[in-house]
Amino acid sequence: MLxxxxxxxxxADDGTEILKGVDLQIPDGQVHAIMGPNxxxxxxxSYVLAGKEDYEVTEGEVLLDGxxxxxxxxxxxxxxxxFLAFQYPLxxxxxxxxxxxxxxxxxxxxxxxxxELSTPDFMRVVxxxxxxxxxxxxxxxxxxxxxxxxxxxxxxxxxxxxxLEPKMGVLDETDSGLDIDALKVVSDGVNALxxxxxxxxxxxxYQRLLDHIVPDVVHxxxxxxxxxxxxxxxxxxxxxxxxxxxxADAA
Amino acid sequence: xxxxxxxxxxxxxxxxxxxxxxxxxxxxxRAETHAARRARMALFEREGLPxxxxxxxxxxxxxxxxxxxxxxxxxxxxxxAPAPAVEGAVQIxxxxxxxxxxxxxxxxxxxxxxxxxxxxxxxxxxGPSTADRAxxxxxxxxxxxxxxxxxxxxxxxxxxxxxVFLKSPSASMSHSRAHIIVGEGAQATIIERHVGGAGEAVxxxxxxxxxxxxxxxxxxxxxxxxxxxxVHLGETAIDIAGDTAVRLMHLGTGAKIARVETRAxxxxxxxxxxxxxxxxxxxxxxxxxxxxxxxxxxxCESTETFRSVIxxxxxxxxxxxxxxxxxxxxxxxxxxxxALLLSETADMVAxxxxxxxxxxxxxxxxxxxxxxxxxxxxxxxxxxxxxxxxRKLLLHAFLSEALETFDSHAFEDVALAxxxxxxxxxxxxxxxxxxx
Ligand SMILES: Nc1ncnc2c1ncn2[C@@H]1O[C@H](COP(=O)(O)OP(=O)(O)OP(=O)(O)O)[C@@H](O)[C@H]1O
Ligand SMILES: [Mg+2]
Numbered sequence: 001m002l003x004x005x006x007x008x009x010x011x012a013d014d015g016t017e018i019l020k021g022v023d024l025q026i027p028d029g030q031v032h033a034i035m036g037p038n039x040x041x042x043x044x045x046s047y048v049l050a051g052k053e054d055y056e057v058t059e060g061e062v063l064l065d066g067x068x069x070x071x072x073x074x075x076x077x078x079x080x081x082x083f084l085a086f087q088y089p090l091x092x093x094x095x096x097x098x099x100x101x102x103x104x105x106x107x108x109x110x111x112x113x114x115x116e117l118s119t120p121d122f123m124r125v126v127x128x129x130x131x132x133x134x135x136x137x138x139x140x141x142x143x144x145x146x147x148x149x150x151x152x153x154x155x156x157x158x159x160x161x162x163x164l165e166p167k168m169g170v171l172d173e174t175d176s177g178l179d180i181d182a183l184k185v186v187s188d189g190v191n192a193l194x195x196x197x198x199x200x201x202x203x204x205x206y207q208r209l210l211d212h213i214v215p216d217v218v219h220x221x222x223x224x225x226x227x228x229x230x231x232x233x234x235x236x237x238x239x240x241x242x243x244x245x246x247x248a249d250a251a
Numbered sequence: 252x253x254x255x256x257x258x259x260x261x262x263x264x265x266x267x268x269x270x271x272x273x274x275x276x277x278x279x280x281r282a283e284t285h286a287a288r289r290a291r292m293a294l295f296e297r298e299g300l301p302x303x304x305x306x307x308x309x310x311x312x313x314x315x316x317x318x319x320x321x322x323x324x325x326x327x328x329x330x331x332a333p334a335p336a337v338e339g340a341v342q343i344x345x346x347x348x349x350x351x352x353x354x355x356x357x358x359x360x361x362x363x364x365x366x367x368x369x370x371x372x373x374x375x376x377x378g379p380s381t382a383d384r385a386x387x388x389x390x391x392x393x394x395x396x397x398x399x400x401x402x403x404x405x406x407x408x409x410x411x412x413x414x415v416f417l418k419s420p421s422a423s424m425s426h427s428r429a430h431i432i433v434g435e436g437a438q439a440t441i442i443e444r445h446v447g448g449a450g451e452a453v454x455x456x457x458x459x460x461x462x463x464x465x466x467x468x469x470x471x472x473x474x475x476x477x478x479x480x481x482v483h484l485g486e487t488a489i490d491i492a493g494d495t496a497v498r499l500m501h502l503g504t505g506a507k508i509a510r511v512e513t514r515a516x517x518x519x520x521x522x523x524x525x526x527x528x529x530x531x532x533x534x535x536x537x538x539x540x541x542x543x544x545x546x547x548x549x550x551c552e553s554t555e556t557f558r559s560v561i562x563x564x565x566x567x568x569x570x571x572x573x574x575x576x577x578x579x580x581x582x583x584x585x586x587x588x589x590a591l592l593l594s595e596t597a598d599m600v601a602x603x604x605x606x607x608x609x610x611x612x613x614x615x616x617x618x619x620x621x622x623x624x625x626x627x628x629x630x631x632x633x634x635x636x637x638x639x640x641x642r643k644l645l646l647h648a649f650l651s652e653a654l655e656t657f658d659s660h661a662f663e664d665v666a667l668a669x670x671x672x673x674x675x676x677x678x679x680x681x682x683x684x685x686x687x
Contacts, residue, residue: 050633053625078635090630094648103644104634111635143648160634 002026002168002199007060009048018044020224021060026168026217029196033210034203035235036221037243042203043087045221046172050084051077064168079111081167085157085174087203092144097156100144101126105163129162133189134182150177158189169193170201175209187212207239222247264299266320268292270424271392274323278395280369280376287376291388294380301385308382310568310600311510311539317482321454323393324348324423332415336442336474337661340413346447347418347425348455349396359406359437365397365428374399374430386486386512390426390456397428400441404434404464411440411661416457418447418477424454431459436466440661443471445485445505448478455481461489461497465519468496472662474669477505479534485511493519493548500654500662501528502669503538510539517544517551517579525656528557529666531673532565532597533680539568544586546579549609555586558653560646562593562677570602571616577608586616591623591649639682643674 002025009019018041026032036042048055049062051074062070069077092100105125106116117125130140133155145153154174161169171190175183190200190213202213210218210232218235220228222243227250228234238246260268271292278288300317301308324347332344332351343353343362356362368374376391378384402408416427433439443459455477463469477483483506491497503509515524524544532538544553559567569588590599601618623645631641650670657663 050629052629052633073638074629074632075635075637075641078633084633086630086633090627092627092630092645092648094652095644100631100634100644103636103640104631107635107637107640164635 001028003063005061008058009055012054012056018224026199028199030216031200033215033218034221035238040221041224042221043172046084046170079108083161083164083166083169085171087172089145089153089157091146093146095144097140097144108164129159133159134185135159151182154178158186168199172203175204207235210235220246261314263317263320267295270323279366281372284369284376288392291380291392294388301382305382316508321422321424321452324425327419330417330419332417335413336444336665337411340411342413342415343398344415345427348427350398357408357410359403359408361401363399365399368399386456386484387458390458393426394428399430401432402434402437402439405436407438411442413442413444415444418453420449420451422452427457429459431461433463433467433469435464438468440470443473445475445477448481450479452480456484459487463491463495463497465492466494471499473501475503475505481506483509488514491517491522494521497524498656499526500657502666503530504673508537512541514543517546517548520548520550523552525554527653527656529650529653530559530567532567533562536565542571544573546575546582549580552583556653557588558650559590561597561599564596566598568600572604575607575609575612579609580611582612584614588618590620639678646674
């Protein structure tokens with residue numbers, strides 16, 4: 001269960017407040033979607049959850065299974081079970097994707113008191129999960145995300161999530177840049193991970209994704225606050241009418 | 252004597268002249284050789300050690316960096332060389348410049364003692380006595396022994412030849428020299444291994460001269476891993492004939508103060524020279540790599556790729572000068588120096604220069620200096636990789652990108668292992684420092 005309570009955050013550099021009191025509860029096993037206009041603070045929320053230093057939390061708390069993750073370093077949050085699929089996955093020349101996956105997985109296992117996976121065991125796991133996401137082994141030999149297409153980068157994010165098996169997956173616009181087939185593959189990948197003990201926060205602009213990954217709850221974030229919460233039909237309503245009315249209602 | 256012409260000598264400069272005066276009688280060579288030695292020494296008598304007002308030495312002022320001179324090293328009977336850097340390499344071990352022993356060399360390779368060659372007058376030590384050649388001048392004045400390696404024309408030597416420039420572990424000054432002659436159409440792999448001195452204040456000049464004949468191909472690895480208190484003054488000069496391919500990899504992690512000069516000169520058309528360098532500096536190390544590439548003839552290509560990681564209060568220096576002569580049309584030269592600074596007190600100076608007199612050339616240079624990218628760090632952290640490990644991954648990635656020239660080459664493995672070892676030592680040192 002993820003609980004976000006009255007979360008305020010500002011940009012560390014210039015003090016601009018972006019999140020102005022976000023309240024959100026995602027019980028185990030549920031999928032929540034966040035929609036909202038460009039610049040409303042969706043990615044900021046995801047970064048604040050993951051612990052990016054560019055932002056300063058000024059008020060509120062975030063509890064993952066009762067533990068305040070705001071006091072943890074980013075890698076500790078990840079190893080506690082928080083996973084962020086980036087809106088813009090980064091390219092790291094000189095680090096082979098496979099090396100990266102293996103380092104991450106072993107760091108996670110170590111934090112959980114498990115032994116590192118042997119090379120053959122690791123290869124077996126990666127091969128199987130990559131195949132499910134239509135990711136070729138050749139791609140994994142290349143430097144991390146370097147020269148990957150937009151869709152390949154997003155699939156690579158989901159592969160990482162599948163390997164790390166988090167308690168809470170935050171997906172920031174994982175659907176953008178995906179073609180119709182890839183959207184299906186990625187959604188199937190996420191749905192396969194759905195579990196009574198695992199929850200998801202899915203940030204998206206498009207209702208189409210939510211046809212595949214069906215949310216339990218949909219929230220609208222506007223100017224750093226949740227201004228509306230509803231069921232999956234709220235997404236349909238937004239698709240039809242846009243944000244203007246809802247934001248006006250909330251103001 | 253005119254008082255105006257007298258400069259005040261530092262203690263080291265006075266000791267240097269005295270050391271030469273005392274040693275000269277015992278140095279090998281005939282009258283001409285001795286005259287050449289004295290001519291080279293005159294530079295130091297006149298100008299002292301190179302200092303910051305000399306353009307090429309602006310960032311490495313030996314007059315202030317080297318305050319005291321260690322006594323000249325005598326020949327030692329035995330010392331133990333490290334295991335070869337590349338498995339199966341044939342070792343030629345010089346201790347403080349004197350040949351100690353060598354493994355059996357393959358057919359097509361001939362070794363000679365430089366000392367004997369000097370005594371017989373078979374080798375000359377002439378050269379310019381100018382401050383920009385101060386390392387060679389100092390070395391030529393004092394050199395007493397060394398090795399001449401000849402690769403027969405047409406010979407293809409697959410076994411790497413490793414010349415170990417070992418310093419004995421006592422505060423001393425030494426001068427080592429090797430001449431490597433690669434015959435027409437020959438192929439060879441040479442490793443220069445600069446090691447030893449333990450934690451003692453060893454001071455050395457090391458000159459290696461390569462003459463690469465037409466159609467030959469040569470790979471050189473230079474590992475500068477001298478002890479923590481060493482002063483290392485090295486020059487590698489490579490003369491490149493036509494239709495040859497020379498590759499050089501430099502790994503610089505050792506010494507307290509190092510100035511390494513690489514000088515490549517194209518003398519025949521249709522050749523290429525690829526040099527890459529990796530420098531890793533910490534503590535208060537001062538590591539200078541100064542590069543000269545002279546395109547004297549048309550139609551040659553060169554690439555110069557240097558990457559540095561500088562931590563603590565260390566200083567890195569890269570000076571790279573590519574000269575393209577008026578005749579050297581169709582020259583292609585690409586030089587890049589990139590550095591990462593890991594602490595606020597770390598420092599990097601990069602001075603790339605192109606001097607082009609021809610009009611139909613493709614030449615470029617670039618230099619960057621920055622810090623580790625926070626966004627890349629965050630991406631790794633967000634996957635659960637702890638900070639030291641994430642940093643290590645990124646530094647490894649940054650440095651290894653300099654090694655592309657040596658993709659799948661035995662040198663690449665040596666470099667990757669050296670990078671790994673440095674990063675590990677370094678992470679441990681950081682941890683120890685933060686724990687105390
Ligand atoms: N590091 C930063 N420095 C400066 N401004 C920032 C920073 N991060 C976010 N902002 C600003 O905060 C606001 C919210 O940005 P955020 O990326 O969270 O929006 P978003 O809801 O994800 O938008 P989109 O739908 O376009 O992805 C924007 O105005 C953005 O410019
Ligand atoms: Mg966003």
